[in-house]
Amino acid sequence: MDNLEVKSDLTADPIVYVIDDDKDMRDALLDLFEVTKRRASAYSSGVEFLSTADTSAPGCVVADLRMPGGTGLDVLSHLIATGSRMPVIFLTAHADVPASVRAMKAGATDFLTKPFVNQDLLDAVDHAIRLNGERLKLKADQDRIRALVDALTPRELEVMFGVVSGLMNKQVAYQLGISEMTVKLHRMSVMRKMQSRSLADLVRKAEKLQKN
Template sequence: MTTDATVFVVDDDQAMRTSLQWLIESTGLSVQTYESADVFLASHYPGRPGCLLLDVRMPGMSGLELQGYLMRQGYRLPVILITGHGDVAMAVKAMKAGAVDFIEKPFHDEDLLRSIRNALEFDQKHRASRSAKADIAMRLAELTPREHEVMAMVTDGKSNREIAAALGVSSKTVEAHRARVMEKMRAESLAELVRMALLVAVDSPL
């Protein structure tokens, strides 16, 4: 797990913030606490690795409203909701909207810590995926329009002969384009090229 990850705690209850900070820091993780969603938004900058621990009910912008705002802004920080008994239905709805977990009060410390570890692992994997997608996108930008066509057909399972017929060129020309695609994409095999194409085709923001 990345060592520079931070657990961001947003809760209007000072005693709860202090308790959560002590608990999470006892595991060696970095913690930052905020008394409201507005304070969090005023000081947080996008791109920081970690996860967000939100109380569902807070004065002003609620935890659910903060989650929705961050989603609309394109921030993908994993969200864990802390809920009371009456908030469970809302928490389930929030999970369907992208939250990774919800913890009911009163909760066991280990349950919360397990949820935090899972959220941080989720964040780390998705950051690695976004980085890989950005790298592949840069390689794709080096391809010519014709090389893009050839790559699309190659990764769709078309043979050189089929590609040549579709493009109205010789098989030898297709082989040359294909070789340049493999070189520019730095793909060691057709399977690796297909994996690259599938990764960048996934409809999720960087």
């Protein structure tokens, strides 16, 4: 494995993970990222990357689409299956329309053909890192909201779902077969436990849980 650290803060700065079986290409990419002040680390295969890299950390992947022993698409599929928010940019010397379509449908953020323009790759990396930051922030928000939801009773959860779907208290009461006063009491408890001062905030939290 070839590793390069451009900055000293290992916990905060995003990492560009390079995966390519061609050592010359790995070295060239590490040089490019070093010169442009981007922290990077390189791997000769997807297996090596997946077995050693922290895929929950901030960053993105720049991977060769076709490699012996496992393709870049295999890496992307594994990241998605494990819940990683890390974006993947594909590089290939054998670009064709079907390959690019498969890559983008699988969730790749970009697809570049070798030889590529350095600035195009840097722009793609910057976009991917911004996207990763947004994804990680969303996940942190979702984890916080799920922790609040876990404190709700089953009945409070039913009331919350009714309220955020736009139903009035009396409609929720009819739907659940309870009194309107009971719905009001549950609703007050939901607002307190969900740390929401307004219905709009409660709705936003519920919607955020549905996002990917």
